[in-house]
Amino acid sequence: MIHKVELEVGGRTLTIETGELAKQADGAALVRYADTVILSTAVSAKQPREGVDFLPLTVDYREKAYAAGKIPGGFFKREGRPNEREILISRLTDRPIRPLFPEGYCYDTQVVCFALSADQENDPDILVVTGAAAALVLSDIPYETPLAGVRMGRINGQFVINPTYLQMEESDLQLTMAGTSEAVVMVEAGAKEVSEEVFLEALDVGHRQIRRIVEAISELTRKAGKPKRSWSSPVPNEVLRQRVEEIVAPGVRECVRIKEKLDRENRMEALLGQVVGQVLGEYPEVAEKEIKKVFEEIEYREVRSNILQNGIRADGRGLKDIRPISIRIGILPRTHGSALFQRGETQALVVSTLGTSVDEQRLDDLEGKSTKSFMLHYNFPPFSVGESTPLRGTSRREVGHGALAERAIQPVLPKSETFPYTIRIVSDILESNGSSSMATVCGASLSLMDGGIPLATSVAGIAMGLIKEGNEVRILSDILGLEDHLGDMDFKVAGTRRGITALQMDIKIGGVTQQILSQALAQAREGRIHILNIMDQVIAAPRTEISMYAPRIFTMKINADKVREVIGPGGKMIRSIIEETGCSIDVEDDG
Incomplete structure (x- = not known):
């Protein structure tokens, strides 16, 4: 029915x-x-x-x-x-x-x-x-x-x-x-x-x-609607939980306060190995995954309670503090524009390349056929987080992060009438400890300015987090990977001094109120302005010339009735011009 x-x-x-x-x-x-x-x-x-x-x-x-x-x-x-x-x-x-x-x-x-x-x-x-x-x-x-x-x-x-x-x-x-x-x-x-x-x-x-x-x-x-099926979740082993708590809770409490990511992860791994060995010796019937689950719950609790009760995060920062930022531009000699943006332990190498209309991306989907002259591609290789996994095709996450950064930069790009280039940006994440997509936004803005692309203004991005227990709420600026993993919200905001150009919010709880969103946006603006101030100290306006290695585009208008003469019979005239000059010529029907 x-x-x-x-x-x-x-x-x-x-x-x-x-x-x-x-x-x-x-x-x-x-x-x-x-x-x-x-x-x-x-x-x-x-x-x-x-x-x-x-x-x-x-x-x-x-x-x-x-x-x-x-x-x-x-x-x-x-x-x-x-x-x-x-x-x-x-x-x-x-x-x-x-x-x-x-x-x-x-x-x-x-x-x-x-x-x-x-x-x-x-x-x-x-x-x-x-x-x-x-x-x-x-x-x-x-x-x-x-x-x-x-x-x-x-x-x-x-x-x-x-x-x-x-x-x-x-x-x-x-x-x-x-x-x-x-x-x-x-x-x-x-x-x-x-x-x-x-x-x-x-x-x-x-x-x-x-x-x-x-x-x-x-x-x-x-x-x-159909009646909901019955299902069961694993029943917690309280004896196991209490024993793991006795062994590792003090150690976990110390580990989550270690500032460096790799040091913290190595110490936590050693602590996990210790408790697994000890508990399996006492309770051989227990599965290792059960011990790991209890261990992760203790880590979750300790990270969050330190933030809620003391206002102190894993790397020692306060709730609104931004990690140290370092920036270098023009670091690759033959690229058209490049920037290395480092925020804490997150590092993005972002490179801009200019092309012509021939390089535009051709799209054909349900909306119809179209072309795209601005592309931003985000890559997250496994070595950026110290892992060794096969390099396969682009992941869904990489596609999503690239699209977000692309939206953030799009509003400040020059119009095609005044700057008729195809622009491709590639962001390679070389280190990651949270907020790599927002590091991409910052690096993209710097790279474009280094390449002489006439941006309207600089763009920066910041990732906000949330820790919420009952009525207790703490909003975090510039979150770490650990805070993203154990927190309740990942709220990425990118924009200029004037306003927002892109944002993305994902949560792990049932929803957030208007009040929390308002506070998060206000705090994100403070952080964004702080980052923009640092970026502008390195390069506050685009270079006056594009790279000597970038293609040069010259546009001229000819009478529409002269187009056939320029092309010549069978394209003979335009081919001879291309052969003599070594340039590429694209003639529109309207001249």
Whole structure:
């Protein structure tokens, strides 16, 4: 039996239905907004995965070419590996639903979403988020918190709910958010130097729309939701917990105060080895993973309590302190622009390269064909964290971090009319202890200025964290990897002195209040200005000339009726000019 709910959002009808498609999945939802249609499904294993103590969740979004009336290109004429857009939407969907699963749920779970119809006006990403959450709450999987996604734009000072692609071109804000009826759980945004106050207002307006959609999903669940299955999480061994506590708690308390990352990790590893050996000798029936789990819980508690009670972090900083920063520019002799940005134990080597229109990236997706003249690629090799793993293709995380940094830099780039170059930035993370994507933003700004690219102003980024226990709240500036891992929020904010250009918020708790977001944004602004002051001491304005090794582009206008003469019969004239001068020539139809 088909069940559906409808409501108007942003002047268009949003429909969520279940009961017709994918009935053998544990849960399925069909979401329609105007003529864009998304099918979301959820399936979870009936038995927990052996040997894991985390949620093995996979979220995959795929776009069907037929959704836009297209046939895929290439030899095989079928959809292949996920493209960058599909990866980003998969991540966007994963991030808000992951923290809302019950603690201790270690069952393989897969959420698969297909774009079945695309009207080429409405971005499907927020529908994928909404559909994935709807499929989960409708299923018998023990996921019970409905959430929804909306997009906020701002045109001429007025907020627009779920703007179309055309409206987004005019908007100075593109904010994608997800939330429950109680709180916001995920935010991702790009903006043209928008103030913190505008962001907070946009979040408030967007959350009101989210509540309406969540209520509709709850209504659908009451009509068609399946009873939740029973499941079990491992029962804590209190005797084991107490024994591990006796052996290592004082040592862990000391270790989490060691300032250097590698020294701290080595000491913790030695301490873990000691307690594993001792406890296994006393309780041979206990599994090693149980001891490790208790050890990690003690580490979690000690790091957080030191921050909450004493206001002191693992590396000895206060809550608002920024790690020491060092900067070098122009360090690579033959590149077009380069910078080495170091903040604490995080180091990014960022290089800018200029090209011509021939180097633009050609895109062909559900939106249609387009070109892209600015690219930022982020690489995170294993040696940056002292690990030895195979070098494979670009990871989802690398794609996501690169896209965030790209959004942060985009608003300050020169217009193509005045600077007709293709720009590629590559950030290689050489060391990492937290905030590597924000180090990429800082390094990218410095690298572009070193290369003579006429940026409007400098851009810096900072990652904020949160430790929350009951009513006790501590917001951290410039978080370490340890604080990211053991904290409750990762809130990355990038921007200029005038305002925010990009932000991304992920949380591990049920949501954050407007008050916490306001405090985090204000504290992030303080940190951003501090970093910009240091960056401007090294280079405050772009170099007056581009690199001598960069291509030179000269643009001239000729009469449209003379284009054929310039090209010549069969291209003879233009080929002879290219052969004589060694340059490349690109002639547009309009001259």
